[in-house]
Amino acid sequence: MHPSHQSIPEKPHSLWVNINIATMAGNRAYGQIEDGALAVCGERIAWIGKRCHLPRDLKNNAFHVYDGNQGLMTPGFVDCHTHLVYAGNRAKEFELRLKGASYEDIARQGGGIRSTVRATRQADETSLLKQSAVRLMALMREGVTTVEIKSGYGLDLATELRMLCVVQKLGERYPLTVVPTFLGAHALPPEYEGKSDAYIDFICAEVLPEVAARSLASAVDAFCEGIGFTLDQTRRIFMAAKKLGLAIKLHAEQLSDMGGAALAAQFGALSADHLEYVSEAGVKAMAAGGTTAVLLPGAFYFLREKRVPPIECFRYYQVPMALATDCNPGSSPTVSLLLMLNMACTLFCLTPEEALAGVTRNGARALGLEDVIGTLERGKNADFAIWDVSEPAELAYHIGSNPLKQLVVKGRMIRERRRHAYYW
Numbered sequence: 001m002h003p004s005h006q007s008i009p010e011k012p013h014s015l016w017v018n019i020n021i022a023t024m025a026g027n028r029a030y031g032q033i034e035d036g037a038l039a040v041c042g043e044r045i046a047w048i049g050k051r052c053h054l055p056r057d058l059k060n061n062a063f064h065v066y067d068g069n070q071g072l073m074t075p076g077f078v079d080c081h082t083h084l085v086y087a088g089n090r091a092k093e094f095e096l097r098l099k100g101a102s103y104e105d106i107a108r109q110g111g112g113i114r115s116t117v118r119a120t121r122q123a124d125e126t127s128l129l130k131q132s133a134v135r136l137m138a139l140m141r142e143g144v145t146t147v148e149i150k151s152g153y154g155l156d157l158a159t160e161l162r163m164l165c166v167v168q169k170l171g172e173r174y175p176l177t178v179v180p181t182f183l184g185a186h187a188l189p190p191e192y193e194g195k196s197d198a199y200i201d202f203i204c205a206e207v208l209p210e211v212a213a214r215s216l217a218s219a220v221d222a223f224c225e226g227i228g229f230t231l232d233q234t235r236r237i238f239m240a241a242k243k244l245g246l247a248i249k250l251h252a253e254q255l256s257d258m259g260g261a262a263l264a265a266q267f268g269a270l271s272a273d274h275l276e277y278v279s280e281a282g283v284k285a286m287a288a289g290g291t292t293a294v295l296l297p298g299a300f301y302f303l304r305e306k307r308v309p310p311i312e313c314f315r316y317y318q319v320p321m322a323l324a325t326d327c328n329p330g331s332s333p334t335v336s337l338l339l340m341l342n343m344a345c346t347l348f349c350l351t352p353e354e355a356l357a358g359v360t361r362n363g364a365r366a367l368g369l370e371d372v373i374g375t376l377e378r379g380k381n382a383d384f385a386i387w388d389v390s391e392p393a394e395l396a397y398h399i400g401s402n403p404l405k406q407l408v409v410k411g412r413m414i415r416e417r418r419r420h421a422y423y424w
């Protein structure tokens with residue numbers, strides 16, 4: 001249908017003009033619309049197209065007209081893999097690693113994830129909320145409008161529930177969309193030392209049903225790895241998740257090839273994440289299962305890994321690639337999704353367009369939200385950012401600068417540089 005024939009909203013609408021739009025939809029590069037216009041009605045995009053095709057009624061009856069000053073509009077960013085609710089930090093382990101200790105050595109000696117578990121168990125809800133909100137706001141300042149947040153630093157019933165309540169409160173108190181994931185099988189807690197099967201029993205029989213009953217998670221994740229859980233244990237978690245109707249994700253093939261990605265794909269997982277060591281068979285299984293590859297260059301960089309994920313293989317089998325911060329205190333202490341765009345290009349050789357698709361269209365897919373967010377199309381959520389750049393590749397090119405001018409979530413302006421800010 002020609003854009004001038006899109007039906008016109010009857011309710012009041014706002015209009016954005018004088019912008020170039022990277023819709024990230026369709027076949028053109030970045031789905032670009034030069035000299036575009038976008039109308040928002042309520043929480044949704046009511047019209048999008050070239051300004052010269054804008055219907056006269058829309059132009060004349062807009063409740064508010066925003067001038068984009070020839071900035072670039074993109075979909076709001078989706079950070080589809082974070083662990084941003086936690087207490088403390090692991091700077092001391094960073095020093096140890098620089099002296100030669102490996103991430104796995106530190107984990108085996110009771111540090112690593114377990115050290116954040118100790119800090120998180122001690123933190124009450126207020127303190128956890130306060131520490132995590134700082135990170136959430138930093139993500140928003142760089143254009144994030146949807147964020148996934150995992151539990152997994154509690155590893156007991158009370159603390160896992162407390163973490164997920166904090167995730168829920170972040171979603172209620174801040175204007176972005178927060179998607180919660182249960183990651184009970186992140187590490188073995190000290191009280192289950194030598195009894196990892198018993199811990200999996202506990203997660204499946206006691207924690208997961210409680211999380212589901214309280215609607216505190218939409219997906220279940222696990223860490224399938226030598227220092228995490230075996231393939232069999234991961235399968236048991238997936239079966240329990242399936243029974244409860246929860247979606248599935250997996251930390252797979254980060255440090256070794258355990259066959260986790262293929263298992264996840266057989267369960268119809270939304271995503272398999274990390275994937276430095278995934279085999280061609282694993283990638284093929286992901287293609288067959290419709291599982292998105294979530295790449296985490298921050299963890300690759302910070303752990304000084306040498307083996308890059310098989311990007312060419314993902315391209316060949318057409319496995320969509322998403323990109324996320326993995327924000328966490330041990331392997332990726334970052335709150336910058338813009339930096340991840342740059343790292344994905346420099347370290348993994350993604351094209352800037354693939355990188356941008358990774359934090360928009362494919363990030364949405366990794367959360368099962370591709371019908372609602374991730375591209376700028378009529379009927380989708382009016383979640384978008386306007387950047388002070390002249391071409392989309394600039395978003396991946398700059399290092400450490402932030403060209404965000406405006407951020408809109410569900411039709412509501414939540415950040416507007418130079419005029420006034422509602423949140424900070």
Ligand code: NIG
Pocket residue numbers: 083112113116223251254299326328329330331332
């Ligand atoms: O995605 N690999 C497992 N989980 C996190 C790291 C967690 C931590 O070290 O605290 C990750 O890299």
Ligand code: FE
Pocket residue numbers: 081082083251326328
């Ligand atoms: Fe992670």
